Amino acid sequence: MFENLNVWEVGALLLLALLIFGDRLPVVISDGLRMVRNLRNMARSATTDLSKELGTDIQLEDLHPKAFIRKHLLSEEDEQAIRKPLQGVYDGLRADVTGVHDELKDVANAADPRRPGPAPVSTASPAPAPRAVSYDDVT
Known part of the structure; x- marks a missing residue:
């Protein structure tokens, strides 16, 4: 998720989070991590229930519709x-x-x-050499 962020962007995000949440930042981070753990547990229990209902072993990756049809149907x-x-x-x-x-x-x-071999044949005439511009031409 944060692969494209460099050190300065991560630092700016941390500073912004510190300014917004202040002293409550550790509590907000722990609440966020607890929410992620709860979501993982819910997904794990849903796959377990679905495995029991279908009578086959289902992994979380199998819940993608294409993978589910290919593997189980x-x-x-x-x-x-x-x-x-x-x-x-x-x-x-x-x-x-x-x-x-x-x-x-x-x-x-x-x-x-750079590679040896026959050189391509050009039918165009060579371009004229560029004319040097002097200070008198500009003024």
């Missing part, structure tokens, strides 16, 4: 039947993307002047 044959038509499309798309990637690598290697 579909058999492996059903999942394979759903994946089979899409697998060919996926394989074809992956082959196309790999081909485009390889072609881009070839173009980049050909355009890189």
Whole structure:
């Protein structure tokens, strides 16, 4: 949650919290931590109750609708039947993307002047050299 905050931002948030809550800051922090613990316990008891009702072992991560359906409602044959038509499309798309990637690598290697190989042929005329600007031109 706080991965994107640097030291100064965290310090500013702590200072702001200290100004808002003052001497009550330790009490507010402990109340917040107690609330998080209670929410975890409620989630754990809900998954336990759901596991008992369904007769299977359910983890908290399994409560995501897609994961729940995949793990508890579909058999492996059903999942394979759903994946089979899409697998060919996926394989074809992956082959196309790999081909485009390889072609881009070839173009980049050909355009890189540090790499040996034939230099690209340019049909454009060279640009004229820039004219030097003197102090008299500006005034």
